[in-house]
Amino acid sequence: MTSTRHTSAGWQWIFLLEGLPTVLLTVVVFLYLPDFPETAWFLSPEERELAIQRLRIDAGPATQTEFSWHQCWLAFTDWKVYMHMAIYICHSTTLFSLAFFMPSIVVGFHFK
Numbered sequence: 001m002t003s004t005r006h007t008s009a010g011w012q013w014i015f016l017l018e019g020l021p022t023v024l025l026t027v028v029v030f031l032y033l034p035d036f037p038e039t040a041w042f043l044s045p046e047e048r049e050l051a052i053q054r055l056r057i058d059a060g061p062a063t064q065t066e067f068s069w070h071q072c073w074l075a076f077t078d079w080k081v082y083m084h085m086a087i088y089i090c091h092s093t094t095l096f097s098l099a100f101f102m103p104s105i106v107v108g109f110h111f112k
Contacts (some may be wrong), residue, residue, distance in 0.1 A: 037055065038052065044096050
């Protein structure tokens with residue numbers, strides 16, 4: 001008779017098999033991913049300059065160091081902010097209601 005004794009439960013193996021590649025990839029990324037385009041060893045000088053230029057253009061007013069009431073007002077009057085809030089609330093409401101009430105619904109079906 002052979003022993004089929006395992007040291008870990010099935011769910012523990014799932015955590016190990018899904019978590020181990022994540023941890024290993026994190027170490028690789030930490031060691032090889034550059035912090036800034038200026039330190040990217042794999043970019044040519046032209047590509048590096050283009051990346052820096054794009055970041056400057058994309059940052060826009062984010063490079064300012066002082067507070068601006070005008071920008072604050074622009075954020076509160078932008079329709080896209082409110083649309084994003086509405087989408088997030090609708091999405092979160094359905095997601096969390098399903099997550100919290102699904103056990104009660106399944107129990108109500110009397111599955112055994």
